[in-house]
Amino acid sequence: MKLAGYELAIHQGEYASVADDLEKAYRSDGDPTYVVNCACLLTMAWAVLGREAEAIALAADVQQRMEHAKLAPGMLSWRTEGLFAALLCSGQWEDCVRILTDALDQRPKIMQYLGGAAELALGVAYTYAGRADLAIDTLLGAQAQLEIRRSYYGPALACSALAFAYAQAGDVQESRNFLDLAAQEEQHVAWFTSWMAEFCVRMARRWLNDPGAKQKLIESAKEDISKGRTTTASISLFGATVHGTDEELALLAEVSSHRQGKMASVNRLVGEGSRKKDSKVLLQAASLAQELHLDAVESRCVVLALDMARERGDSQSARAAQHRLDRLVETLPVLPLMPRTIGPELTERERQVAKMASQGLSNKEVANRLQLSIRTVEGHLYQIFTKMGISSRSELEGSAQV
Known part of the structure; x- marks a missing residue:
């Protein structure tokens, strides 16, 4: 009964309310199956509570315990979803892609049933990384499979992610078409899956410059902060603060400082650098984003750094930012943010x-x-x-x- 209560809390997004109890159970000498089941749930909780690196390590430990004791925990799906969430939110989208493509290649019989869900997760990873072309192809395939089966996930997340991917690709009409489709779909899914769908919708509207999109991201972040969901709060704030106020940027930096991993550092540096108008800090964020191969995120950092360097007459930083931007223009179909000016006017x-x-x-x-x-x-x-x-x-x- 206790385990069922823990699972319900995780399903509803009430991670903070059960995380301490789950950690105590995981570190106890209790029944091995019960301990591993609690660890699976804890993986999902830590992924959203800002402890992404610990969630990734915990997922690996669960795998080792299962193999050593030949366990088959009933909560294993939460370990899988928690690992995906932790990797994706910390910017390690390429690891998500590797895990999912390996699964699709190595377990074709199982994937006849789960293929739609696996391709959906793969498409979401590509969307998060700003790889719009790969995301669109993958998500269209996932949407077709999920539409036929009307599975647990349903096509709502696929439509939402497609709306975001098409917005990134600069296809306004297709993005709006999928926003309309997403709005028609009902969702009866776990909190994190629902959050991903809503986040994709808000970001698609943000890219399309829809009024109100920024405020919805801010409101979502503040609700997550109140629930201890540091990871998702930080991500929403990052999406909302492209032209954020000093207060919003300070909140982004503060919340992101309570997360783990390189993406958390990117978010924190963007908040600090944008608020202080420090091009060098923003270029540090750009370097971290480049290490994660997050081109869209890197381009945002670079454009902000370029504008600020030009405003302050910092020719060295301006040259470094322009060099990065020249490279990114060749790879991104649409820049998420354009430089405000080509530089101060010459007399x-x-x-x-x-x-x-x-x-x-x-x-x-x-x-x-x-x-x-x-x-x-x-x-x-x-x-x-x-x-x-x-x-x-x-x-x-x-x-x-x-």
């Missing part, structure tokens, strides 16, 4: 100097043509390079400001 005299310098004229030649001293030309070039975030004459060629 008329600075444009004259920049144009001549871009044509290969020396400082002395520019000075003679404009009847200026060489030192004055050097001063103009310093201001030009600083404003534009460049370091050489060759970078002037083709610039919109020149």
Whole structure:
């Protein structure tokens, strides 16, 4: 009976109310099957309560105990879902992809029944990572299978994730079509699955610049904070604070500081760097996002860093950010955030100097043509390079400001 009560709490998203009891049971010397069942539930709880790294380690321990004692715990599905949630939320989406593709390849008979759910999870992982093309293909297949079976998961999450993926791909009409389909689907699923569907809907609307999308993300985050669901609160706040207020950014940094893993660090650094307008902190966040191969997240960090570096005349950071952005533009179909400006405007005299310098004229030649001293030309070039975030004459060629 106690185990059933724990499972009900996990199903309803009341993780904090049972996490301590589950941890005590896991660390006890009780019946091995009961202990492992509690550990499976605890994996899911820790994944959402900001203890993602511990959840991943716990999932591995559960696997070892099962193999050693040849156990078949009834709560095993919670261990699987908890591991998926912990990996995905901590930014380790590639590990999710590896686990799911291995399962689809190695257990074809089981996947005839579970294939729709497994492909759905795979598509959600691609969506979270900003891999819209892979997400769309995978999710369309999952949606077809789930529609036929009307399984436990149902097609609601598939439609929601497709709406988000199409928004990332820049296909506004298809995104809105799937938002309409998602709204028609009823959900009778565990709290985390429901949260993922709602998050995808809110983020799709955020990408489509729908009014009210930001506020819904903020409200969701505040409710999660009140329930101790630090992981999901941090993720919602990250989605809401692209142009956040100082108060919202401070909350993002604070909540994210109570999570584990690289993605938590990305969220915290974005909150701190955006609030303090510190391009170097944002570039640190971009580097972590790059390590996780989260291109859309990296691009957000880079664009913010670029704008702030230009505003402050930090040419070194501006160059670093621009270099990253040039690479990301080649891989992302749509940037989630565009630079506000190509840089501070040049004065008329600075444009004259920049144009001549871009044509290969020396400082002395520019000075003679404009009847200026060489030192004055050097001063103009310093201001030009600083404003534009460049370091050489060759970078002037083709610039919109020149």
